[in-house]
Amino acid sequence: MRELEVKTLSDMSIKIGLEVHCQLTKLKSKLFCPCSSDYRDKEPNTNICPICMGLPGTLPTLNKEALFYALKVCLALNSEPNKRILFFRKNYYYPDLPKNFQITQYDRGGGVPFSSGGVLKLSSGKEIRIRRMNLEEDPAKIFYEGSITSSRYSLIDYNRAGIALLEIVTEPDMSNPKEAREFLERLKGLLEHLEVSEPDLEGAMRCDANISLMDGTRVEIKNISSFKEVEKALNFEIARQKALISKGIKVKRETRHWDEARRITVSLREKEEEEDYRYFPEPDLVPIAINEEMVKQIILTLPELPEKREKRYVKELGLSETLAKVIAYDRDLMKLFEDSLKYCNLPKKIGSWIVNDILAYLNRKNLTLKDLNLDANKLAKLAEYSEEYKVSDKKLKELLNELISGKKNFLEVLKTLKKEELVQKDEVLRIVDSVIKSNSKALEDYRKNKKVLDYFMGKVMEISKGKIDAKEVRNLLKEKIEEIIK
Amino acid sequence: MKRIDKEIDLEKLARLARIQISKKDKKRITKDILEIINYFNKINELKIGLSYKFFHQSALENVWREDIPKNFEANAILDQVPNKKGRYLRSPKIG
Numbered sequence: 153m154r155e156l157e158v159k160t161l162s163d164m165s166i167k168i169g170l171e172v173h174c175q176l177t178k179l180k181s182k183l184f185c186p187c188s189s190d191y192r193d194k195e196p197n198t199n200i201c202p203i204c205m206g207l208p209g210t211l212p213t214l215n216k217e218a219l220f221y222a223l224k225v226c227l228a229l230n231s232e233p234n235k236r237i238l239f240f241r242k243n244y245y246y247p248d249l250p251k252n253f254q255i256t257q258y259d260r261g262g263g264v265p266f267s268s269g270g271v272l273k274l275s276s277g278k279e280i281r282i283r284r285m286n287l288e289e290d291p292a293k294i295f296y297e298g299s300i301t302s303s304r305y306s307l308i309d310y311n312r313a314g315i316a317l318l319e320i321v322t323e324p325d326m327s328n329p330k331e332a333r334e335f336l337e338r339l340k341g342l343l344e345h346l347e348v349s350e351p352d353l354e355g356a357m358r359c360d361a362n363i364s365l366m367d368g369t370r371v372e373i374k375n376i377s378s379f380k381e382v383e384k385a386l387n388f389e390i391a392r393q394k395a396l397i398s399k400g401i402k403v404k405r406e407t408r409h410w411d412e413a414r415r416i417t418v419s420l421r422e423k424e425e426e427e428d429y430r431y432f433p434e435p436d437l438v439p440i441a442i443n444e445e446m447v448k449q450i451i452l453t454l455p456e457l458p459e460k461r462e463k464r465y466v467k468e469l470g471l472s473e474t475l476a477k478v479i480a481y482d483r484d485l486m487k488l489f490e491d492s493l494k495y496c497n498l499p500k501k502i503g504s505w506i507v508n509d510i511l512a513y514l515n516r517k518n519l520t521l522k523d524l525n526l527d528a529n530k531l532a533k534l535a536e537y538s539e540e541y542k543v544s545d546k547k548l549k550e551l552l553n554e555l556i557s558g559k560k561n562f563l564e565v566l567k568t569l570k571k572e573e574l575v576q577k578d579e580v581l582r583i584v585d586s587v588i589k590s591n592s593k594a595l596e597d598y599r600k601n602k603k604v605l606d607y608f609m610g611k612v613m614e615i616s617k618g619k620i621d622a623k624e625v626r627n628l629l630k631e632k633i634e635e636i637i638k
Numbered sequence: 639m640k641r642i643d644k645e646i647d648l649e650k651l652a653r654l655a656r657i658q659i660s661k662k663d664k665k666r667i668t669k670d671i672l673e674i675i676n677y678f679n680k681i682n683e684l685k686i687g688l689s690y691k692f693f694h695q696s697a698l699e700n701v702w703r704e705d706i707p708k709n710f711e712a713n714a715i716l717d718q719v720p721n722k723k724g725r726y727l728r729s730p731k732i733g
């Protein structure tokens with residue numbers, strides 16, 4: 153108790169853990185029945201069948217692809233899949249479950265989670281440990297007639313019921329809300345990258361958080377809808393708990409709900425306890441044995457993972473660590489980068505443009521890459537032409553930005569590039585001529601010693617302030633001087 | 639066998655199942671549930687541990703299907719629903 157008093161509030165160690173639910177949106181059908189998983193923008197209750205509606209006499213059958221997708225995520229996170237996958241029933245009576253139970257997995261009562269262990273690295277190098285992953289079915293969506301408080305009825309749409317959901321639970325390894333947000337962003341990038349999910353789709357990636365300050369009482373926050381909200385909810389919760397502790401009030405162990413509109417967390421009426429869910433093995437689904445062969449097959453389908461890619465960009469393509477990090481972890485930027493390199497071999501130039509010009513523009517305007525009329529082919533061509541035409545960097549950036557912002561189309565940019573080169577060529581010729589004319593003594597020396605060319609070079613570069621290409625100047629000078637002294 | 643004869647928390651069970659039990663039924667249901675629990679207690683005397691082998695009767699494993707969507711005639715199900723609003727199912731709100 154004494155120690156607690158001595159420590160200031162800002163010293164308090166914070167422990168944050170996350171429980172992420174992500175739909176495997178790339179699947180075509182639900183987890184245990186063949187209903188289409190494409191439910192967004194669909195009329196309510198169109199993707200339903202006797203299985204996901206829990207009608208008597210029906211049997212669920214596991215979607216094999218869902219199992220493979222989950223294994224992909226496991227292997228990418230270095231999480232160890234269990235040799236024998238079992239499903240359990242989690243019983244609770246609520247209209248979002250037509251069967252009155254959810255088919256999920258359970259790590260007690262003889263059950264095992266889908267996988268155990270694993271890590272995801274943050275940009276600082278800090279490792280966030282994964283505790284476990286589970287495969288389970290999504291419940292239905294509930295709406296209310298009028299407002300949630302005044303409504304007497306729930307309106308239920310079972311299109312979402314039975315969609316494959318991957319639950320990823322971390323250890324409480326994050327020490328501030330920023331780290332929690334970065335974890336989610338990296339996880340999202342990975343899931344996109346593995347092509348198992350599109351977490352940007354509405355409701356595709358949801359998150360609960362748990363947080364404890366130094367006195368160790370764990371508070372859970374539910375109902376967080378986006379990454380930005382995670383940071384806000386956690387910041388609010390830290391402030392609330394600190395205020396309590398500073399007044400000498402003990403933090404209560406409870407589940408709170410993030411109220412997005414009011415920007416506060418509110419205490420939830422106590423829900424079921426763990427034992428109230430009466431978990432038991434799902435008798436309708438037989439065990440799944442994961443064998444070496446399966447794992448090997450999946451390893452072969454794994455794309456290059458961001459961490460490895462980042463290293464390759466630095467080592468093999470010569471990108472700076474900063475550029476490599478930004479591009480390797482963002483799927484869209486990565487794709488633009490890699491595709492551009494199919495058309496040209498200028499990784500440093502393309503990499504710098506993507507981060508310093510394109511990404512900067514997107515952030516400024518709050519846009520995504522899809523909003524731009526820009527593709528890998530154009531970017532590569534521009535990079536190649538710019539090498540060929542030897543236009544100053546400043547002018548080039550100007551043109552690139554006009555292309556990004558749509559002020560000029562690609563053809564206009566190329567024309568300007570050509571024109572710009574002509575102007576520059578004229579300029580070089582003019583400088584070379586004037587340098588030769590005003591250095592007649594050096595011209596005489598050149599007859600005896602060809603090294604005097606360097607003297608002329610120096611003069612030209614000095615006047616042009618190094619803005620023009622040295623090799624070109626050298627060729628031009630040599631040509632002109634030889635012609636004069638002939 | 640250890641028999642359980644004491645009162646069980648029927649109120650809690652009813653709350654979890656979201657049902658109301660009348661005073662009249664309470665006695666009868668309590669008796670039934672006690673019988674069920676005692677039956678399971680008898681099974682629990684077997685020292686088999688919590689092994690997956692006892693979860694399923696068949697030796698089957700790896701039964702799955704390919705990821706091919708096939709839509710059922712949803713209206714056939716909706717037609718059976720007694721309480722609807724438009725295409726939504728309607729149930730009392732549970733707080």
Ligand SMILES: [Zn+2]
Pocket residue numbers: 182185186187199200201202203204205314
């Ligand atoms: Zn279905």
